[in-house]
Amino acid sequence: MNSAIPDSSPALGGVLDVIDAGVIVVDSARRIVVWNGWMAQKSGIGANAALRRPLEEVFSGLRTDRLVQAVSDALAFDNSGFLSHTLHPSLLPLRGSNGQPLLHNIRIRPMASNGQSYCLVQIDDVTETVRRQGVLRDRQNARYRAVVDSALDAIVTTDLSGVIQWMNNAAQRQFLYDADEAVGQPIDLFLTNPADWPSGQEQDDAARRITETSGHRKDGSVLHMEVTTSQWRSDGRVFVTGILRDTTERKIAAEALKRLNEELEQKVEERTREREDVLAKLFNAQKMESIGQLTGGLAHDFNNLLAAILGNLDLLRKRLPDDAKFRRLLDGAIHGAERGASLTSRLLAFARRQELKPKAVDIAALMSGMTELLERSLGSSIQIETHIPVDLPAVHVDINQLELALLNLAVNARDAMPFGGSLSISAACDTFADGATVPDLGGGDYVRITVADTGVGMDETILAKAREPFFTTKGPGKGTGLGLSMVHGLAVQSGGALRLSSKAGQGTRVDLWLPRSPHEATSESNVVQPSLKLASRHFRILLVDDDALVRMGTADMLEDLGHEVVEAGSAAEALTLLQSGVGLDMVITDQAMPGMRGTELATQIGRKYPGLPIILATGYAELPNEEDPGLPRLSKPFRQEDIAKIIDAVIQRGDAGAKVIALRR
Ligand SMILES: Nc1ncnc2c1ncn2[C@@H]1O[C@H](COP(=O)(O)OP(=O)(O)OP(=O)(O)O)[C@@H](O)[C@H]1O
Ligand SMILES: [Mg+2]
Numbered sequence: 001m002n003s004a005i006p007d008s009s010p011a012l013g014g015v016l017d018v019i020d021a022g023v024i025v026v027d028s029a030r031r032i033v034v035w036n037g038w039m040a041q042k043s044g045i046g047a048n049a050a051l052r053r054p055l056e057e058v059f060s061g062l063r064t065d066r067l068v069q070a071v072s073d074a075l076a077f078d079n080s081g082f083l084s085h086t087l088h089p090s091l092l093p094l095r096g097s098n099g100q101p102l103l104h105n106i107r108i109r110p111m112a113s114n115g116q117s118y119c120l121v122q123i124d125d126v127t128e129t130v131r132r133q134g135v136l137r138d139r140q141n142a143r144y145r146a147v148v149d150s151a152l153d154a155i156v157t158t159d160l161s162g163v164i165q166w167m168n169n170a171a172q173r174q175f176l177y178d179a180d181e182a183v184g185q186p187i188d189l190f191l192t193n194p195a196d197w198p199s200g201q202e203q204d205d206a207a208r209r210i211t212e213t214s215g216h217r218k219d220g221s222v223l224h225m226e227v228t229t230s231q232w233r234s235d236g237r238v239f240v241t242g243i244l245r246d247t248t249e250r251k252i253a254a255e256a257l258k259r260l261n262e263e264l265e266q267k268v269e270e271r272t273r274e275r276e277d278v279l280a281k282l283f284n285a286q287k288m289e290s291i292g293q294l295t296g297g298l299a300h301d302f303n304n305l306l307a308a309i310l311g312n313l314d315l316l317r318k319r320l321p322d323d324a325k326f327r328r329l330l331d332g333a334i335h336g337a338e339r340g341a342s343l344t345s346r347l348l349a350f351a352r353r354q355e356l357k358p359k360a361v362d363i364a365a366l367m368s369g370m371t372e373l374l375e376r377s378l379g380s381s382i383q384i385e386t387h388i389p390v391d392l393p394a395v396h397v398d399i400n401q402l403e404l405a406l407l408n409l410a411v412n413a414r415d416a417m418p419f420g421g422s423l424s425i426s427a428a429c430d431t432f433a434d435g436a437t438v439p440d441l442g443g444g445d446y447v448r449i450t451v452a453d454t455g456v457g458m459d460e461t462i463l464a465k466a467r468e469p470f471f472t473t474k475g476p477g478k479g480t481g482l483g484l485s486m487v488h489g490l491a492v493q494s495g496g497a498l499r500l501s502s503k504a505g506q507g508t509r510v511d512l513w514l515p516r517s518p519h520e521a522t523s524e525s526n527v528v529q530p531s532l533k534l535a536s537r538h539f540r541i542l543l544v545d546d547d548a549l550v551r552m553g554t555a556d557m558l559e560d561l562g563h564e565v566v567e568a569g570s571a572a573e574a575l576t577l578l579q580s581g582v583g584l585d586m587v588i589t590d591q592a593m594p595g596m597r598g599t600e601l602a603t604q605i606g607r608k609y610p611g612l613p614i615i616l617a618t619g620y621a622e623l624p625n626e627e628d629p630g631l632p633r634l635s636k637p638f639r640q641e642d643i644a645k646i647i648d649a650v651i652q653r654g655d656a657g658a659k660v661i662a663l664r665r
Pocket of ligand 2: 483484
């Protein structure tokens with residue numbers, strides 16, 4: 001019998017015995033009145049031993065009196081109660097079938113029957129449920145650990161005072177500390193500024209925050225991080241967990257990108273400036289080129305006219321009666337025409353179209369020959385110093401033009417020193433690799449001639465324009481503005497370069513580079529040949545020129561020299577004349593002619609009539625080097641004396657050399 005309740009149904013007793021839970025009922029004096037089979041089995045106390053005995057007596061030696069207390073409360077105050085195994089792990093000494101302690105919860109409920117107060121104590125076995133929950137929890141924990149440990153970012157948990165409680169594998173790799181070393185240390189172990197880690201409890205909104213900060217590793221190296229923290233609670237305690245993402249590489253890359261951007265901007269600016277510079281230079285070069293072409297063409301035509309004027313004036317002087325007044329007028333006209341000729345030659349020099357006769361020139365010898373001329377031109381208030389090394393190699397240049405160029409530079413210096421000063425002319429060797437720093441100059445060996453004065457100098461504007469043709473600050477009638485243009489043209493045409501350096505009030509320095517000559521300067525190269533005696537022999541000369549005025553003037557001069565002249569207005573006419581069998585001793589032909597040029601005519605004549613001397617009259621450098629047939633040349637404008645000299649030279653060369661001149665066939 002498991003019930004001591006009077007009148008209780010025997011069927012009820014059966015029910016109670018099959019229920020899978022412990023059922024105890026006590027009366028108002030806490031004496032046990034119901035004790036089912038489950039209780040007898042799990043406690044090892046049979047119903048007979050339990051019934052009618054007070055609860056506390058049956059379970060004497062319990063560690064807590066919570067059960068007795070709860071039962072008393074139910075009986076006295078009609079209160080229900082619940083005792084959980086989590087708070088009271090071993091309420092009653094119950095064991096499972098395997099002999100292991102049985103985890104259980106207890107519900108206490110007051111009840112009444114036949115006017116009597118009772119209390120129902122129901123015991124539920126939760127051993128299996130708790131075990132299952134444990135397995136589940138372990139699984140969850142393992143998953144949670146796997147997730148956290150496989151994270152690439154460092155994850156660190158501290159308590160609210162910032163003491164490290166836990167860290168994942170990534171944190172160990174990132175900071176180079178083992179978890180054992182770091183746990184228990186303050187967060188300053190990782191962060192440069194611990195204030196970046198939340199301390200103290202924060203409101204929900206502020207509980208999550210993101211900070212850019214820096215930290216350090218165990219080896220002292222610094223790293224940049226983005227730190228995201230949040231607070232959470234467990235068992236009434238507040239913890240902070242942070243994800244500390246290493247952004248060092250990103251930051252370095254961003255900084256490098258920023259630097260690169262800045263450098264790029266700077267480069268773009270530089271390139272733009274360079275481009276503008278180059279464009280300005282190009283514009284200037286194109287301008288100079290156009291002016292050069294224009295002036296070159298004009299100068300060529302003027303040259304022809306001046307040739308005719310000078311030739312005719314020469315003849316007039318010879319033929320007019322010896323009257324002093326006539327002579328003065330004629331001399332004036334000749335002087336004017338000569339000045340015009342010198343002007344056109346400067347123009348041609350600027351246009352780089354002058355007729356150059358370059359040869360190996362010894363600068364030291366040239367300078368010593370010029371000293372007197374320079375002293376005379378510069379006056380006593382200017383001191384002249386020359387520094388030319390004795391072993392200076394020869395330069396490849398037209399000696400007369402170089403002399404003229406140096407004179408131009410000296411005169412410029414004189415004009416810049418109205419109250420005296422000093423002029424220094426020096427020379428030295430310069431060798432440049434390709435892409436030399438001097439504009440217009442390719443790689444190679446050069447001689448640099450430097451002309452420096454202590455004069456007024458030039459401001460930037462004047463310096464930029466000084467080389468332009470017709471630029472002068474000397475006032476109308478005083479300067480042509482062609483001096484430096486001529487020097488520059490000569491330098492470039494000779495394969496060299498010119499550089500001006502000057503500042504207002506600080507004098508001027510002009511550097512003139514000329515290519516070194518592969519040959520030694522011959523002594524006669526610098527010596528002006530003594531004037532030859534005019535030839536006494538008279539020839540029949542074929543004169544070819546398309547310009548009738550020039551042709552007439554030249555013919556007059558030749559006839560005046562005693563020669564017989566056959567005129568041709570073109571190369572074709574000349575060839576026809578030659579073919580007709582006119583006996584001829586010599587041909588003088590102009591180079592620039594429409595149809596066939598002088599050089600081509602010379603080649604044809606050379607083929608058909610070998611040995612017939614040919615003189616080429618050229619107004620400017622219209623002969624590309626490869627076309628130069630090596631003929632004797634007569635530079636326009638020429639005077640009668642020049643024609644006489646070249647005819648003499650041609651005849652002398654013929655007499656002395658192997659070439660036999662076919663005279664009047
Ligand atoms: N040594 C120098 N010192 C100061 N200014 C100079 C010097 N050389 C040239 N210049 C300036 O450059 C300008 C141009 O010189 P350039 O020789 O081409 O012509 P110019 O001397 O004026 O005329 P010209 O040569 O026909 O007498 C001069 O007018 C002068 O302003
Ligand atoms: Mg000048």
